Amino acid sequence: MEKIPFNKPHLTGKETHYIYDAVNAGKISGNGKYTKLCQDYLKERYSFRKCLLTTSCTDALEMAALLIDIKPGDEVIMPSYTFVSTANAFVLRGAKIIFADSREDHPGIDEDSIEALITSKTKAIVPVHYAGVACDMDKIMALADKYDLFVIEDAAQAIESFYTGKDGIKRALGSIGHLAAFSFHETKNIISGEGGMLAINDPQFMAKAEIIWEKGTNRSAFFRGEVDKYGWVAVGSSFLPSEIIAAFLWAQLENLDDIQTKRLQHWNKYHEGLKEWAMENDIRLPGIPDFATNNAHMFYLVCKDLEQRNVVIDNLKSNGILAVFHYLSLHKSPFYLDQHDGRNLVNADRYTDCVVRLPFFYELEKDAINFIKNELYEAVKNI
Structure with a gap:
């Protein structure tokens, strides 16, 4: 567990x-x-x-x-x-x-x-x-x-x-x-x-x-x-x-304001703790365009490839941390593959292969975020 x-x-x-x-x-x-x-x-x-x-x-x-x-x-x-x-x-x-x-x-x-x-x-x-x-x-x-x-x-x-x-x-x-x-x-x-x-x-x-x-x-x-x-x-x-x-x-x-304040604190702690590591390992952190605000719904990584993503998820799991990938491109789904017009959607497929969502919820403690951060550091060393 x-x-x-x-x-x-x-x-x-x-x-x-x-x-x-x-x-x-x-x-x-x-x-x-x-x-x-x-x-x-x-x-x-x-x-x-x-x-x-x-x-x-x-x-x-x-x-x-x-x-x-x-x-x-x-x-x-x-x-x-x-x-x-x-x-x-x-x-x-x-x-x-x-x-x-x-x-x-x-x-x-x-x-x-x-x-x-x-x-x-x-x-x-x-x-x-x-x-x-x-x-x-x-x-x-x-x-x-x-x-x-x-x-x-x-x-x-x-x-x-x-x-x-x-x-x-x-x-x-x-x-x-x-x-x-x-x-x-x-x-x-x-x-x-x-x-x-x-x-x-x-x-x-x-x-x-x-x-x-x-x-x-x-x-x-x-x-x-x-x-x-x-x-x-x-x-x-x-x-x-x-x-x-x-x-x-x-x-x-x-309690919306309290919930949002706490979630933004978690998001910022993740971002501050991972931004240098991410740059060194060709991993992208969430971007917020100038026209958008951040509601701290999730914190995700975009790994450089599927291999790196799998190593990250597996390493975190072996240390008791449940991180998950996200959507699978719908244009390649079994239900819709034959109905898609054949265009190659490069970025959608890249996110399918490379996104990792980190644990994120109101009660997430600072020590837990630090633990996750340290295990991410260790995970990438194994690649």
Whole structure:
């Protein structure tokens, strides 16, 4: 059993209290007190026009695909280096996925490669803010405007992260595209076990999003007294989470600033302790572009090759430290290999082979980070 796990869910202390309160109030199905508290808080803090809690980020992405009316034959551009949920949400509606390569200096989508992938069938661009670090949203939104496309931000890792555009305005990730999906999975900064959120920034989707969220009914409008009865008015599903999930999330949101402060301290300690070693061993540390902020979602290394990556992971594991690799390029996946157009996505494959994610969680102690650092020093000596 490892001495230092990769992740450890952080509890603020109020989670079970709020869950008890929700249960004791007799309302544990969705869209109650705690759902509203969370949604109002997130909308206000990040300037979303509307947001709806979901049972997962996957569900939020699936809602987005329904909202923009993805149909068989539509094309959706996204990075190959991402989690399968990013693609599945659109494949479920019949879309063809057009995979883009990653940036050379960051695992996020190569913004300059997108325009060449746009065709008359393109419906949307789905940038993924990898490690909570912003894609260049000015470039992406300009393409969307030029070609009349939707932008759906996969902000699964991007809570409390921001983008500063050429206009000098600092905007929260997830507030820029037409729609955005967030995750509150136990590996994220703010957690509820499973859980997610859809942010709606384009007014045309606000009413429809609520209907899809409520299983295709106008039930929410009914409870607000806007209609005298409710019924089935559109395609939808059961996307909203229970009050138990929302109550847990509320305890986390109340402590968001404390959580972020601690995570940034850990991130900076890793960076300071490893930057010289990384340069000496042809290893890259996370980069933060000038237009982006760092929300300390993860700390990763980009090794020089697959051999070095495997030595690092194996050496850490043998010393009780669980470090892990990350995504496998989706364009080379067994499911989609035959459907990919054959382009060689060099950077996506390099990150597949070379990324190592180090243990990262709220309770990670300074001594543990120093131990990990020293074992990394030793690991590379063996190559």
